[in-house]
Amino acid sequence: MSSSLGSEHRFAQFKLVLLGESAVGKSSIVQRFVKDSFSDFRESTIGAAFLTQTVDLDANTTVKFEIWDTAGQERYRSLASIYYRNAQAALVVYDITQESSLDKAKYWIKELQKQARGGIIIALVGNKTDLEQERKVSSEEAESFAKGLGLLYFEVSAKSGTGVRECFKQIALKMPIEDSLRKR
Numbered sequence: 001m002s003s004s005l006g007s008e009h010r011f012a013q014f015k016l017v018l019l020g021e022s023a024v025g026k027s028s029i030v031q032r033f034v035k036d037s038f039s040d041f042r043e044s045t046i047g048a049a050f051l052t053q054t055v056d057l058d059a060n061t062t063v064k065f066e067i068w069d070t071a072g073q074e075r076y077r078s079l080a081s082i083y084y085r086n087a088q089a090a091l092v093v094y095d096i097t098q099e100s101s102l103d104k105a106k107y108w109i110k111e112l113q114k115q116a117r118g119g120i121i122i123a124l125v126g127n128k129t130d131l132e133q134e135r136k137v138s139s140e141e142a143e144s145f146a147k148g149l150g151l152l153y154f155e156v157s158a159k160s161g162t163g164v165r166e167c168f169k170q171i172a173l174k175m176p177i178e179d180s181l182r183k184r
């Protein structure tokens, strides 16, 4: 076992994109992860700006995510190539209370697998678990779909915060940290 004493801090940065139907809570998940807050009204995201947030994997390893939100432009297919380019991770979000949003998530997963370079880590994320009584998509259905394609699967609530940090941490654990350090 190697000692952490005196060893250099490992710091790796990755691009992560968010995809999914409008209003499933993509911006809210980012807001929860980056600012640990939630607002009920919809803020229209302006421009193609991205936000960053870090995850400490251990005392010596920090992963920084450069998080790209679609900024409400999910409709524009032309967005795809610039948006996916060089993304190492993707969160494909659906709303557990909207069956159609899972169909849309499946569509985006197919698009990602077609357009992104191989090796991208994709997580299927069911949001709004605080609305359990309005649930329309069972965990089993979504999870078996995700596992069948070798994707990560999480259920979260941007509103309560449940599961959000854990989701990003699990994705961070899958990032090719050694490769990224070697390239620098």
Ligand code: GDP
Pocket: 020, 021, 022, 023, 024, 025, 026, 027, 028, 029, 039, 040, 041, 042, 043, 072, 127, 128, 129, 130, 131, 156, 157, 158, 159, 160
């Ligand atoms: P986006 O279009 O996918 O970025 O979705 P937004 O983040 O703008 O959220 C759409 C709506 O869903 C807003 O009214 C949010 O307040 C609401 N929302 C987002 N996440 C949650 C959640 O976890 N639970 C509940 N109850 N509402 C949420």
